[in-house]
Amino acid sequence: MISRAYFAKWFEAASIYLPATMQNFGERLLKDPIPFAVSTLYDRSFENDIAISYPAWPFQSSPTLVVVSGSMQNMLAVTSYGDGEKLDDASRQPLGFIKEMAGTDNIINLTGAASIDQRKKIKPFLTERASLDKVFADSRKIFDGLFDHWDTSISLRDNVGYVCTSLIAKCVLGIPMLTREQAGVVIKAGNLLRESEPGKPDFVAGEEALAKLNDDLLTLHKDVLLSDKNYIHAKAAIATSDSETEKFAKLLATRGVSNLLVESNLTMLLMTGIGYVNQSPEIKKRLLDEINSHPDMTLESMRKLSYLDCTYKEALRFSSPTPIIIRATSKPADLAITDQQGRQKIYRASAHALLFAPIRRMHHDTCYWKNPETFNPERFEDPEAIKHFMPFSLGTRTCPAASHFNEIIFKTALLASVKYDLQFDKEFERIPADSLTSRWKQEYYVTKIEESLQQREKNRL
Numbered sequence: 001m002i003s004r005a006y007f008a009k010w011f012e013a014a015s016i017y018l019p020a021t022m023q024n025f026g027e028r029l030l031k032d033p034i035p036f037a038v039s040t041l042y043d044r045s046f047e048n049d050i051a052i053s054y055p056a057w058p059f060q061s062s063p064t065l066v067v068v069s070g071s072m073q074n075m076l077a078v079t080s081y082g083d084g085e086k087l088d089d090a091s092r093q094p095l096g097f098i099k100e101m102a103g104t105d106n107i108i109n110l111t112g113a114a115s116i117d118q119r120k121k122i123k124p125f126l127t128e129r130a131s132l133d134k135v136f137a138d139s140r141k142i143f144d145g146l147f148d149h150w151d152t153s154i155s156l157r158d159n160v161g162y163v164c165t166s167l168i169a170k171c172v173l174g175i176p177m178l179t180r181e182q183a184g185v186v187i188k189a190g191n192l193l194r195e196s197e198p199g200k201p202d203f204v205a206g207e208e209a210l211a212k213l214n215d216d217l218l219t220l221h222k223d224v225l226l227s228d229k230n231y232i233h234a235k236a237a238i239a240t241s242d243s244e245t246e247k248f249a250k251l252l253a254t255r256g257v258s259n260l261l262v263e264s265n266l267t268m269l270l271m272t273g274i275g276y277v278n279q280s281p282e283i284k285k286r287l288l289d290e291i292n293s294h295p296d297m298t299l300e301s302m303r304k305l306s307y308l309d310c311t312y313k314e315a316l317r318f319s320s321p322t323p324i325i326i327r328a329t330s331k332p333a334d335l336a337i338t339d340q341q342g343r344q345k346i347y348r349a350s351a352h353a354l355l356f357a358p359i360r361r362m363h364h365d366t367c368y369w370k371n372p373e374t375f376n377p378e379r380f381e382d383p384e385a386i387k388h389f390m391p392f393s394l395g396t397r398t399c400p401a402a403s404h405f406n407e408i409i410f411k412t413a414l415l416a417s418v419k420y421d422l423q424f425d426k427e428f429e430r431i432p433a434d435s436l437t438s439r440w441k442q443e444y445y446v447t448k449i450e451e452s453l454q455q456r457e458k459n460r461l
């Protein structure tokens with residue numbers, strides 16, 4: 001997921017000189033360099049676990065494209081590029097479009113000390129015990145309510161998206177509640193990140209709506225935000241000597257509400273889990289048997305349910321909500337690549353290269369997974385399965401919500417959803433392995449919800 005505008009400056013010049021003989025190859029590159037990287041170059045990378053496409057005439061002004069595959073170590077060479085000792089502030093430029101939508105720097109756009117500082121500020125709300133207890137309690141309550149009173153008039157995406165956005169708002173940002181309309185502004189802005197680009201009228205309108213939502217919510221909840229511990233308060237870096245006016249100005253300047261944009265990853269994951277589990281009676285039965293054996297579910301007991309854990313991992317693999325990690329270089333970069341025999345070799349990517357770690361392709365590759373297009377939690381009963389599994393990226397910039405926050409929300413959502421038989425209005429569309437968005441194009445509606453037969457039997461006993 002990246003703005004095409006980012007590539008325009010490289011490809012515009014080349015297009016003018018494009019000779020007819022190069023048109024096929026050239027057009028693919030010009031229109032969409034990322035599909036070329038994720039499909040053709042990924043396939044080519046299997047020879048040496050890396051494929052490098054150097055710009056040739058007439059594409060001298062285009063970037064070198066580098067794609068890695070094979071081991072996690074090789075993927076790490078890309079995901080960790082630009083941080084730590086080999087700091088390269090340009091490494092996050094491909095994510096500049098998120099900054100445009102957010103209206104300010106976001107952790108994900110930052111490098112060096114600035115990103116370390118922001119990670120430190122957000123992590124307590126995603127990893128500390130007290131925060132996770134709250135996430136568990138809030139998440140259980142909100143998902144029970146969602147499925148008990150399912151709104152059939154709105155799509156699965158809007159139902160689940162509203163709950164995910166509200167949970168992140170409450171548990172991480174300290175915003176106690178959202179209306180459906182407010183969550184809708186966030187959902188729309190997330191769609192524009194994938195479907196539009198900075199400067200286009202719809203993108204600008206989304207940006208403005210998100211900025212207004214920031215100001216409305218932070219004004220409404222100013223007192224609770226300033227008196228409580230939450231990420232927006234931490235980001236505002238308020239000094240004790242600040243006046244009330246200064247405090248409020250700093251709060252607004254955080255544009256903290258834009259952090260809600262991560263909801264789209266979580267929502268896609270949950271929709272995949274809820275949808276595919278509900279469509280497979282065998283998976284559902286195994287889950288219900290496991291869940292029903294723990295009548296007093298606590299955070300600890302929930303995390304120990306092994307089949308539920310396999311289902312979580314399979315939903316992450318299958319949906320791969322972040323399909324690809326991209327880094328840019330502003331100087332020559334040496335990448336240490338290990339081949340299948342364990343031999344390491346250094347490959348040099350030139351300055352102004354784009355480096356790709358194609359997560360989704362790896363998660364759907366028949367070299368690593370048996371029947372990758374089948375949703376099958378059992379595959380994760382084999383401990384070897386995680387050898388090619390990296391839904392949250394790798395290294396120091398891995399998703400800080402990876403180990404606990406997302407897991408708790410996913411698992412509590414499944415606990416609530418498997419109690420019902422859900423009927424979807426159509427079959428889920430297949431998302432190709434080399435897709436760049438990992439999102440369904442269509443909306444799905446749950447037209448009927450009943451207590452499942454198994455649950456009814458259990459209640460009768």
Ligand code: HEM
Pocket residue numbers: 079107108109115119122168172262263265266269320321322325326391392393396397398399400401405406
């Ligand atoms: C299933 C849900 C999610 C998935 C698959 C996911 C995936 C990822 C991935 C792959 C990255 C690394 C991006 C890169 O290196 O370019 C990332 C970064 C990040 N994620 Fe998540 N994420 C999810 C949910 C969340 C949630 C719910 C939050 C917060 C409430 C969150 C907060 C962050 C932050 C702050 C970063 C930036 C970390 C940094 O740059 O140091 N994520 N996420």
